[in-house]
Amino acid sequence: MKRPTIKDIAAAAGVSKGAVSLALNGRSGVSESTRSRVLGVASSLGYRPSVTARALSSASADAVGLVLVRPPRALGDEAFFFQLIAGMQSEMSCALLLQVVSSREEEIELYQRWWAEHRVDGVFLVDLLVSDPRVELMPSLGMPAVVVGGAGHHGELASVWADDYAAMTSVVEHLKALGHRRIARVAGLASLLHTVRRDSAFASSVVDGVVVAGDYTAESGARATRELLGMAEPPTAIVYDNDVMAVAGAEVAADLGVSVPSELSIVAWDDSVLCQHGRLTALSRDTFAFGARAARALVAVIGGASPTDVEDVLPELVVRGSSGPAPVG
Amino acid sequence: MKRPTIKDIAAAAGVSKGAVSLALNGRSGVSESTRSRVLGVASSLGYRPSVTARALSSASADAVGLVLVRPPRALGDEAFFFQLIAGMQSEMSCALLLQVVSSREEEIELYQRWWAEHRVDGVFLVDLLVSDPRVELMPSLGMPAVVVGGAGHHGELASVWADDYAAMTSVVEHLKALGHRRIARVAGLASLLHTVRRDSAFASSVVDGVVVAGDYTAESGARATRELLGMAEPPTAIVYDNDVMAVAGAEVAADLGVSVPSELSIVAWDDSVLCQHGRLTALSRDTFAFGARAARALVAVIGGASPTDVEDVLPELVVRGSSGPAPVG
DNA sequence: GACCCTAGCTAAACCGGTTTATCTCCGGCT
């Protein structure tokens, strides 16, 4: 009734446990004839090695980890992460250990625990902070890790990243070409590295650009938009740091009777069903493919490859109905 | 440098491994003084038990599993699952082992493997089929499991469910009260149990109701809508099985010059940011809370509680701009 | 023929816990 263990196979094949282990793992020390006999018995018994037991003797755990620091409620609306996870899965044969925690301290604690307990072979690091302790932690633990969506190189870690600086510049250029001069930005969390990157790109290509902080929720997007449109000289274009805030912003504009795009142009970062349906001009990147790329990188690092930085393709601006020429005057 | 093991604690406290194990797990067999000494040593050494090793001697694996059968690409748009996962996480202290596979066979194989390998303590079963082999499999494996979103009771398994039948009836009543007589439905996958439930509820409350099959993608929603609106006597109201198809349907209606809601009423199953923004009348349920409830149920079953069926609150119809009185004549 | 080397295998230790059998000591009862 129970699943067969290595001992059952050894008994059935008339050899020792050790020989079975060597045979199954394709290592030298057994003859070809013994090996094939063992393999035959194993498959006929429907043998499946126990990852748990294997992990105990410091081998693979057959899983990789991902920790998300979020208030759980807010997570559900962020299609980005689910897309990312789906992409990761497409390139991994192993399982993904996923946990949502509410603080950075818990996150770090969790990584250490997982590693100490041999629960994972490696981890993805997302939402990189400006000065992120994880960048030092991973090499010190000797834990394979890949930074996902950071901005370039990070210490000794492998990294899969997109050029937020260049992307922001391209968005601003698009708006400038349409005649916009008063361009504003609704930013994401200031603690995140990519926010800082986008901030600096924005600051260096827009003179006197107004930046309002947001937190990726619809409420913050609406609030920021109301604030911007209530200014003495309101912007003629707003760039949002994610899709949810942009859609909320578009709604506020509609409520205030500000017509889009003739009076106000709106651009969203990260394309999604939401933008497609709201006909919002959006900076589109293939998040699924991004996740797949990250998974490939992590698998490589776990396999012993030396860490490399992979730059993702530059996000592409998909122009829809929400951006147009700046109003005259 | 390595993390301390139970052996280190035993040495430091001057007792045996076994005594440490008993002390740490709060079991009888050691004196209070020894127990407190062991606990002191353990915490001062920063001891963390290895789940891997513990799982090996048939104890808890400290993780639960969820397998999704989907083409990975399509998954990213389904906010439902991510909401659900976020909700589950909110009620679990353990990790979630998540894997996406492409066939039902792989799914079953994976459940068996996880259980045989002590990787999980229990699993969630989603997307229940009309005649689902998993319902028999779980009790035969002795694997704790909770059916999420099935329709009522399932064999010996615990279940957290919503009454799709009553919900569908309430939607139809809403439409009938508005004067609609030609009501159509764009269904989800026919192999899923809840689709069948909704089908039968729909059939018994709508005479001559047309049902078109969809697969939850925007494309299928658009196609179905075009088909329905092209009929000799097109419906005056359409009920969609998810938000993505409903939004796509609304767009098709707009393209065809069919005005919503004066000529066509639209109702979506499962509310989301998408519906909120598209001002679609939607059947709203708190997916996050649903996931949390499922997690509580699974934790209870793992803890040895006898399986029970928990009925979720009836989804509530949130009336927005997309449903209105039937056109006269 | 003595010696060494190696392929092929076994037995046993090990990973880090849990669990069971056993052993000792002490107090209470008759």
Added chain:
DNA sequence: AGCCGGAGATAAACCGGTTTAGCTAGGGTC
């Protein structure tokens, strides 16, 4: 005094693998 019982602890087996040390038989070399 002798017996029993239970508390408190230990040693050892066990979970299912991997890995290492050691044994044996056969072949090559001088």
